[in-house]
Amino acid sequence: MPELIDILIARYNYWVVICLMMIGLYAMMAKNNLIKKIIGMSIFQTAVILFYVSIATKHDASIPIIGHGHNGHHAIHAADYMNPLPHVLMLTAIVVSVATLGVALALAVKAYQQHDTLEEDEIIEQLKTEYLSQ
Amino acid sequence: MIWQFDLIILTLVVISGIASISIRDLLGASVLFGAYSFLMCLAWAVMGAVDVAFTEASVGAGVCTVFFVAAVFRTSRRSKD
Amino acid sequence: MKRFSLICVLLFGAVLLYGSMDFPAFGDPESPASRHLSPYYIKNAIKDTAVPNLVTAVLADYRGYDTLFETAVIFTAGLACFLLLRRFRREPPEFRLYRHIDTGVTLIIEQGGKEPTDSNEFQQIDSQWVPYDLIIQKAAGLVVPFLQLFALYVIAHGHHSPGGGFQGGVIFGATLILMAISNDLRSTIRRVSEAVSSKLASTGVLIYAGIGALCLILGANFLNYSQLSKLIHVSSVMARSHGILLIEIGVGLAVAAVMVWIYYNLVSAGRHDEGL
Numbered sequence: 001m002p003e004l005i006d007i008l009i010a011r012y013n014y015w016v017v018i019c020l021m022m023i024g025l026y027a028m029m030a031k032n033n034l035i036k037k038i039i040g041m042s043i044f045q046t047a048v049i050l051f052y053v054s055i056a057t058k059h060d061a062s063i064p065i066i067g068h069g070h071n072g073h074h075a076i077h078a079a080d081y082m083n084p085l086p087h088v089l090m091l092t093a094i095v096v097s098v099a100t101l102g103v104a105l106a107l108a109v110k111a112y113q114q115h116d117t118l119e120e121d122e123i124i125e126q127l128k129t130e131y132l133s134q
Numbered sequence: 135m136i137w138q139f140d141l142i143i144l145t146l147v148v149i150s151g152i153a154s155i156s157i158r159d160l161l162g163a164s165v166l167f168g169a170y171s172f173l174m175c176l177a178w179a180v181m182g183a184v185d186v187a188f189t190e191a192s193v194g195a196g197v198c199t200v201f202f203v204a205a206v207f208r209t210s211r212r213s214k215d
Numbered sequence: 216m217k218r219f220s221l222i223c224v225l226l227f228g229a230v231l232l233y234g235s236m237d238f239p240a241f242g243d244p245e246s247p248a249s250r251h252l253s254p255y256y257i258k259n260a261i262k263d264t265a266v267p268n269l270v271t272a273v274l275a276d277y278r279g280y281d282t283l284f285e286t287a288v289i290f291t292a293g294l295a296c297f298l299l300l301r302r303f304r305r306e307p308p309e310f311r312l313y314r315h316i317d318t319g320v321t322l323i324i325e326q327g328g329k330e331p332t333d334s335n336e337f338q339q340i341d342s343q344w345v346p347y348d349l350i351i352q353k354a355a356g357l358v359v360p361f362l363q364l365f366a367l368y369v370i371a372h373g374h375h376s377p378g379g380g381f382q383g384g385v386i387f388g389a390t391l392i393l394m395a396i397s398n399d400l401r402s403t404i405r406r407v408s409e410a411v412s413s414k415l416a417s418t419g420v421l422i423y424a425g426i427g428a429l430c431l432i433l434g435a436n437f438l439n440y441s442q443l444s445k446l447i448h449v450s451s452v453m454a455r456s457h458g459i460l461l462i463e464i465g466v467g468l469a470v471a472a473v474m475v476w477i478y479y480n481l482v483s484a485g486r487h488d489e490g491l
Contacts (some may be wrong), residue, residue, distance in 0.1 A: 010240035030221035078254035099292030
């Protein structure tokens with residue numbers, strides 16, 4: 001039983017990442033509504049970010065802020081602090097994701113203004129009839 | 135890091151993610167997506183990524199939800215699936 | 216279509232699961248991701264830059280180029296929203312609604328009709344207007360200045376605690392969005408107009424790039440803040456710390472302005488007349 005719990009702890013984050021990626025991909029492929037597709041895209045993005053944050057974690061390590069005791073007098077051990085590099089990459093990725101989310105929602109609003117619906121199959125139907133009538 | 139919190143929060147993250155794509159009301163979907171973002175922010179705080187968690191709390195749970203609500207306000211609230 | 220995508224997604228998950236077998240265990244300090252570059256940052260960041268928060272030091276100093284172009288991406292996204300949605304041609308609406316504040320009577324002014332001018336008595340309202348909730352309006356008005364102060368604190372204190380330009384900028388933008396939600400969009404646009412927000416966004420990116428160019432002029436590489444010590448008369452380590460603060464201000468300005476700009480365009484569908 002303890003071995004099982006060890007395996008669960010060592011693997012659970014990766015399983016959740018895979019689960020969230022599958023949810024996001026399914027929403028992007030199978031859902032007809034454009035807003036649902038955008039939510040799926042955001043879920044996929046956060047799954048990638050969760051993966052990066054998971055590989056930055058170290059057991060028995062502190063958050064990546066060096067305490068005020070360290071003024072260059074003591075040696076700093078790398079194993080005592082979480083890996084700051086993936087945190088940096090993901091911090092910028094989150095803010096860029098909100099900006100791209102704004103652009104995606106703007107495109108959805110634009111599509112709604114032109115076709116008066118958010119469903120993808122109805123938009124394709126309208127485009128087909130427009131093409132045939134020409 | 136407390137691994138029990140990690141397991142519980144990540145399970146809740148998956149549940150709220152599934153709920154937010156399966157609900158038919160788009161306003162409800164955006165609110166559930168806000169809950170998903172906030173749970174994700176808690177998970178990252180547990181993992182020790184305080185800066186990332188802070189960013190997600192202000193961006194994902196705050197501004198993203200407002201953008202979704204604004205877009206739903208300008209389009210329609212109903213969804214077929 | 217649903218069945219096909221379900222099969223695709225399951226295949227994708229199976230491949231990922233197979234790949235994840237070889238990953239290092241969660242929380243392993245000896246994993247390949249933590250062995251190569253990051254020990255250098257952890258050991259030397261406080262010696263090089265005098266910034267205890269390693270994330271801020273790496274974000275704004277060691278990987279300054281990365282952050283510069285991320286800021287440029289955010290500015291481009293704001294510009295893309297503006298170009299996609301904004302209606303430049305101002306077609307006059309069929310009718311306007313004015314509400315007499317004391318009595319609550321709503322006037323419908325059709326096109327060409329004379330509009331009431333006295334703004335103390337009449338107030339223009341949206342077509343989907345609902346009466347304001349007094350508690351929400353006043354509570355949001357009370358909270359906004361403190362939230363803005365907190366946003367400035369987050370930007371300025373990013374060296375020692377979690378925070379920095381991105382987070383503070385987003386919080387500052389969110390306070391303006393809160394004002395727009397709790398009152399109405401028109402009064403917020405009167406305070407912070409679209410022209411102001413777009414200019415602030417580009418100013419933020421220019422501050423960032425300008426600090427980098429200043430280092431170039433002073434004779435070092437682009438974004439090498441230690442050369443700023445010639446201008447502000449501190450040691451080169453402290454100059455790097457101050458340089459980080461300067462570019463965090465630029466990032467915060469750009470992010471706050473872009474958030475507000477995207478919100479204006481999204482909520483009014485580019486018309487900027489009425490919204491949430």
